[in-house]
Amino acid sequence: MPKIFIDNTSYEVKAGKNVLEACLTLGFDLPYFCWHPAMGSVGACRQCAVKVYKDENDTSGKIIMSCMEGVRDGMHLSIDDKAAKAFREQVIEWLMTNHPHDCPVCDEGGSCHLQDMTVMTGHDYRRYDYKKRTYVNQYLGPFIHHEMNRCIQCYRCVRFYKDYAGGKDLNVFAAHNHVYFGREKDGTLESPFSGNLAEVCPTGVFTDKTLRQHYTRKWDLTSAPSVCQHCSVGCNTIAGERYGGLRNIVNRYNAEVNGYFLCDRGRFGYEFVNSENRITKPQVMHQAVDENALMHHLETVLTNHSLIGIGSPRASMESNFALLDLVGKENFFCGVYNEEMMLERRITDILDSGKIPVASLKQIEDADAVVILGEDIWNTAPMMALAVRQSVMKTGGREATEKTPMPEWHELAVKELQQNTKGFMVNVTVTETSLDEIASLNINAAPDDIARLGFAIANHIHPSLELKNFEEAVLAKAKTIADELLKCSNPVIITGTSCYNDPVLRAAFDIAAALKAAGKAPAIAFVVPECNSMGLAMMRGHAFDTAVRRVNREPNVTAVILEQDLYRNLPAGIVDEFLSKCRNIIVLDSLNNATTEKAHVLIPASTFAEGDGTLISYEGRAQRYYQVYVPDNKYIRESWKWLSRMKMIISGKANGHDPHHDSVISSLETALRQFAGISAAAPSSGFSIHGEQIPREPHRYSGRTAMLANRNVSEPKPVADGDSPLSFTMEGYQGTPPSSAIPFFWKPGWNSPQAVNKYQQEIGGDLIGGNPGVRLFVKSSGNMPEFFKDYPEHFRERQNKWLLLPQSHVFGSDELSVYSAGIAGRSPEPYMGLSPVDAKMLDVTEGSQVTIKSEKEEYSFPVKIVESLRNGIVLVSKGLPGTQGMSWGNWVELAK
Amino acid sequence: MGKKLLIDRVGIEGIRYFDTYRKHGGYASVEKAFKMAPADIVEEIKKSGLRGRGGAGFPTGMKWSFLAKPEGVPRYLVCNADESEPGTFKDRYLMEFIPHLLIEGLVVSSFALGSNRTFIYIRGEYAWIVDILEQAIEEARQNGFLGNNILNSGFDCEIYVQRGAGAYICGEETALLESLEGKRGNPRIKPPFPAVKGLWDSPTVVNNVETLAAVVPIINMGGDAYSQIGIGKSTGTKLISACGNINRPGVYEIDMTISVEEFVYSDEYCGGIPNGKKLKACIPGGSSVPILPANLLFKTAKGEKRMMTYESLADGGFQTGSMMGSGGFIVLDEDQCVVRHTLTLARFYRHESCGQCSPCREGTGWMEKILNNIEYGRGKMNDIDLLWDIQRRIEGNTICPLGDAAAWPVAAAIRHFRDEFEWHVLNPEESQKRNYGLANYAEPREVVAS
Amino acid sequence: MITFSENKLKEAQRIINRYPQGKQKSALLPLLHLAQDEFGGWLDVPAMDYIASLLNIEPIEVYEVATFYSMYNLKPVGRHVFEVCQTGPCMLRGSDQIIDYIKQRLQINVGETTPDGMFTLKTVECLGACGYAPMMQLGKTFREHLNEEKVDQIIEECRSKAARNN
16 A cells, blocks of 8 residues: 655555545545546646645645546655645635625535635635626526536536436537536436536536425435435435425435436435325225224224235335234235236345345446346436446446556546447347447347347357257357457346346346356346335235235235335236225325225325335345434324234234334344345444434524424424434434434535545545445355256247337336426326337327227327337337336237 | 748749749658658657747657557647747748648658658638648649658658637647547646547647758758757757837748847848837747846846847746747837736637636636736736736646746736836826836846735 | 538538548538538538538537637628737737727627628637738638728728629
């Protein structure tokens, strides 16, 4: 480890880092703007200047930009040098010449990096007394507000949007002291990662427009560590509340998962919490009742009836387990479509075997090759797509810098060397996707053919089977891909459930297994549909079909349906049949939907914001989200609390108290062995540091004594949180909390999201105390074949039948996030995709209305001709209005 | 009369065309060079002591020897014809009147460096010169000096002319390469240097027009003979573009053995100051180099005669000296206002800043505003110190040398003409009506920064 | 959609072919010059989009570059654009007076176009004609050693040229 001297004290630092990273890692406060740990250095802002000396005898030294200088053993530096300090102050003065002096009324104020850096450098006197330059702001869509006058031209926005995330509609224009950052004209930012601009921008040029609509200062938010609810990736977030409404979602750094970023669905999809459509009171037979009446009624329907429970892929582990605990293992069913459930079983089998490790997003970013089989991850797991992009770019950069060594952080130089060099990535999907443009190879095929290609690749890497009836072209492609993969050392294979095709999953496993056999270190990622699909699958509940058969067989069933709209995931005919046969239907959910309408007993459940829970992400990572605030509405509580109450009713032990979270989690660990270790995802409720809890409110939180004065002039006693070590107050431990329980990033002098520097072991590295979450798939059950080998037959078109497959959309396909107006506004109109040949055969054109007929349902959509689509497949927008309950993966008829 | 190697033939009728040029010894250096090994040509250039004529004065032979030569990777020679430094118009003269000299130099240099695709990046405003150059290129090709297998040497070379579009910054070599690649002219951070990774990620040499033209006489006469011309490390001849308040503005070739005084007053060169006015100050090497008051122009602070050489012009450092720079020689007579002149330069540099790094982007605009106030009678006394402070912090702290180029003229103006600035502040009304005129600049003064 | 004339398209193709495979973006500046000449002296969005399509790059990359360089006009300009240099060396030889004179003659301010769309007056930074100051650029050529008479002549010349062409 190189030893460097900073102001004459020696420090050991990590080789290969730049001086700025080294200084920040050591805990020094050194100001910066353009450098970003995920995006490297460009040396543009000149803010991070320090003095460097030739040796210990050199007293004059030279000012350098610390972000542009690698650490060298024996290096002598000074941060405190007078000239360096004066220069840093001068840079701020320059940047502030044109920056508005409206911090008190600026929405970035109090969480502004520029503000922090200004204070840090000591600049406090303005010598510039001219008019400031002004710009015209742009309308950038529902998510991001633009305030160009605040710009300090650090170029971070374009570097993130264009270079890091591949966006095409934000750029820098003009030159000299009039450079402009924005779109070519007003319009919605197209990238699904645009929200990160609000955090990447060191000041308030790009801000969260949804927050502006119900604005609250950062320091006035009650916030808690949370986990995104809108796909299976499990990005870590921080959710903030004031006056009983959820105000915003910001990134919560997790080096292994989402790093510094979030997708727009995750960031802006939170407004369902504040929705008018929330279920606010218990109902019995559509009549609002109070708690006593509810409990009384529950007693009658729960006892003397046979109980079954329908588990939910979007409810927490705690709630699903509480349901299982209530109804018994044998009466616990999964509320997912059968085909999907079988796939998820397959996935958990594979992962449980421990044969191939699951790839975290970080591992995907670091992979030197990626193969995607049959999953449009741009739409089903956007942050995973962003990680794949980084793999492609970073691998390309590494290749380019092999001959001309250049540190990874030297962004512009690496880019210059790299030019168009990209890492190897194969994107094999049903139709074209947004990741195609960075792929080395794009192949569009039917699911069975995707699987066949996968098996062929595996066989080329490690011959294990005899391939019969394979076209030469497929074998040639497979060979090309296999040869490339054999040049790599840590490739990642990504697949998922979107093809509704088991062979695709098996093929993905076989590729990974073959790579492993070839001495590589492969990892695999299976994308599943919902935020806790993986957790539900691991519970191994029975298929929904069995539940239908059960109610058909048994007359006296009370079904408890947990947090889901069955009509969304299952064909309406089947759900109707099921519900009509249940004697009693108890539904717990947070929002009204088609299923809640059928409820005999409807119970208001909390969302992630009003309750605690644990979700299991695609990688089997159990992650805890914490209650953000106590809702005024006392009926809103976690499903697991309601369900535990019901259990008490049945067992006759009702005492009017809710169970504690700790006890639910420990029962889960005891009852279901596959979840052993899940309690380590977060500290228990009894956890404290020096006897203090972790405050959800920063010490600057204002208005506490007055904000509830409309109800009571004396300040109410804060509600105690029995379920977590977090308190609903501003008092408590002010130091760094455990990494999984960080309610906000703040350190003295660091009020912006950049404060995360102070929570990391090294800059851009793991959080102090390790990254949040426990990965549950670590053990090997050994119950797996070496290879599956069983490749399917070549896809064949059928007479007058089409294979129905989903087309997912970042905005629109997710059930809850569409309650956010911005996301709803960006959802496309549902459509039906057909190949040009099929369209011609059916004699339909773009926009013609065509009807899909499956067993019991009919759906009608306008046609979209999709060039890349294979004949014999019909593609329908998933999750959009009118597309609920479709029989994905089945053959359907089409009619004009 | 000094030796002329570059523009001696400009007076010949029809020299712009191949036949005449060839008749007068043109392309002889190509014939000679193609019999040499490329490495030997580089050696000759090294021996000649030729220094880059674009402004920085870096030894050309050394620059060439840095060029990386990885297997299977093309190398490029790029001619920097983005002449934009105020006061400089020598390359234009050379290209306009004797274009074949540049083409000849480019063929030899391309051969020496192994560049099969050579570009002339010319400032966009020199639109008609593009036609002249393209015609010369076509003629050279017709006559076998360009194209495939030149003079049966097996060496192929094409020269392309690319127009810029109005950005001074593209004269900086890495910005030029960015612009040539079809991007904004933002300078790159070095390393990597163009000699290793330049145009399209390939090893690249970027040389000024005059530098490449000078390759022709060097090859013709030999590096040793060339190095004998001039004084010390200022070898060979240099084009000086003289402008401002002189009788004979224009482009002159000097052999770096004459004094500054001779250059200003000799009828062979500037021909003195018009209307019998006195000389007030001079910027001897393009707008970015320090302005010198008359008393420091002809004699160094040590009292020695100041010569038109790299070393002598720089004698005394920035305290009492200046630089040869690009050879843009700007003369101010006694009626000129240094504040106003400095203001136009500050405006120029603000306008030409690429906007990438903070000191230059924000500092240049601020300096322009302050100078504007001082010039128009709205200045305050501490504005002068502020101006000094800003330029001092810009200098040396930017990605590319544009920051320095913007800071130096301001620094030198304050250093040598502070009383003129003060007079503007103290006499706002009067400064609008008349100029300060000549001041007593007998002793160079130290300026202590606030 | 706008397109180049056949000749210009050939010219564009010739330029594009100068560069190695995959480096066609390098033709951007020359092609924008071509477009500006072809499409009325300025670049509107369709013109820039057209260039993007010729080079197979994103339109926004073209806007990014076109807005950086001062020679590309992104707003309509008059038939004749007087671009008068105002930097130091020209100032020393009276460019301020020339600019004032043109303003007065054409009754427009810097940056404006005469109501008949005939003239636009712009001030520019150093054009590399310092020895022939004061000067201006008019189209492809420089007009040097300006004085009031010369300015009058140039204005006349432009007007009569326009009259001839109409």
